[in-house]
Amino acid sequence: MVTFLFVLQLLIAVALTVVIMLQPSKGEGLGSIGGGARMFFRKAKGWELLLERATVILAVVFMVMSVALVLVVR
Numbered sequence: 001m002v003t004f005l006f007v008l009q010l011l012i013a014v015a016l017t018v019v020i021m022l023q024p025s026k027g028e029g030l031g032s033i034g035g036g037a038r039m040f041f042r043k044a045k046g047w048e049l050l051l052e053r054a055t056v057i058l059a060v061v062f063m064v065m066s067v068a069l070v071l072v073v074r
Helices: 002-022 029-034 047-073
Strands: none
16 A cells, blocks of 8 residues: 555656646746746646646645655554
8 A cells, every 4th residue: 555655656746747847938037026027927828727737736636645645654
């Protein structure tokens, strides 16, 4: 059971990394501090929206799995 949870955690971590790396760069960097507000007001469309939602879902699942692993291993 514990081995399965560790493998599942690893797969979730790899998937989260891949989804984050597939997202397009916003291109603003620290330039957004000086008034470049395109980063904040640009709407995500299509593929970008899917990647953003997948990132949030995978991050939440990763955190829940981390807590579950702590409780199971202890």
